[in-house]
Amino acid sequence: MLILKVLFRNAFRNRLRTGLTILGITIAILAFGLLRTLISAWYAGVEASSATRLVTRNSVSIIFPLPHFYKDKIQQVNGVKTVSYGTWFGGVYGEEKNFFANFAVEPKSFLELYPELIIPFNEKESFLKDQKGCVIGKKLAAKFMWKVGDIVTLKGTIFLGNWDFVVRGIYRGRDKDTDESQFFFHWDYLNEISKKALPLWTDQVGYYMIGVTRPELAGDVAVAVDQLFKNSLAETLTETEKAFQQGFVAMSGAIVAAIQIVSFVVIFIIMAVVANTMAMTTRERIGEYAILKTLGFGGRHITALIFGESLVITIMGCLLGLILTFPATNIISHELGTYFPVFNVEKETLYLNLVAAFVIAFVSAIIPARRAIRIRIADGLRRIG
16 A cells, blocks of 8 residues: 555656646547447447348349349248348438438348347337338437337438338347347338339349358358359349448448557557656656665666556556546447447457556556666766755
């Protein structure tokens, strides 16, 4: 306890300098934590993918549709348990800024494939019976204050016009990485309207979702499905759900790499700040270290004082940064929930913050400690006064 008291008193001799250093560390740790959380959010869809689900799309590009009759053929492939289908709708609510993921799906098979979407039984039944019905995520409902029974109008950006839907259910995620900001409605509703207004999209789907009986069959099923439609007018590309999601992330790989680099640059910058603080502190106390040497204290004692003081300053800044990370994350999640629906602070991020703090404390104290140990007693005493 005496040693801790000494370290704290030493750390706060110059309160302004120490306070500014702790503030800098707090901001750096906060920035590091948020940037790492942003990277985790970017890969949330990949991590939430199931090993028993495949996605089949047009081999040219996902923007090209596939015929609806492919469903029956896919269902006959050995190893296929469930087949569903969907189309990206691309609607917005009122203004362009009110963007969120919305899909037209075959509701019954879709909900079978995605058991992580938890919907109350009565709401689920109501959704299945109402062709104009939709189910929305809990976060999306909270953002726009929608409730069951409300009529929601989306403005189509791909399928032009105003589309009315009735909220029949609100789902919550079974897992913490489940996206709770999506909007699902009946594909049949989209297809019926398309027959009149958009004939090119009649009986066409954006992609197929395939549930396999066992994860180890995924590769064979994917090959079999693509072979089934080889040399057809709409050839397919079938891949695991994880690979499908990874493909979208890969499009922004340069951005993710830049964020990773910036997160570590922040740590190096604050390391330089702490090193400068410790260098100034050590230079001011050279006389004191010389007196300690005169009294018989060795280099390891002086090293312990310098490293301890550096650790006290760094850990205080780190703890403040960690504490502020959670409210900051909640604010970002609320404001940007439709872009980053899963924005949670991972345990790995907290561990990285702590490791970064210890590395900063250690590296920042190396040179000042070495200088204090090497100075001769006479030279140190000469600086007193």
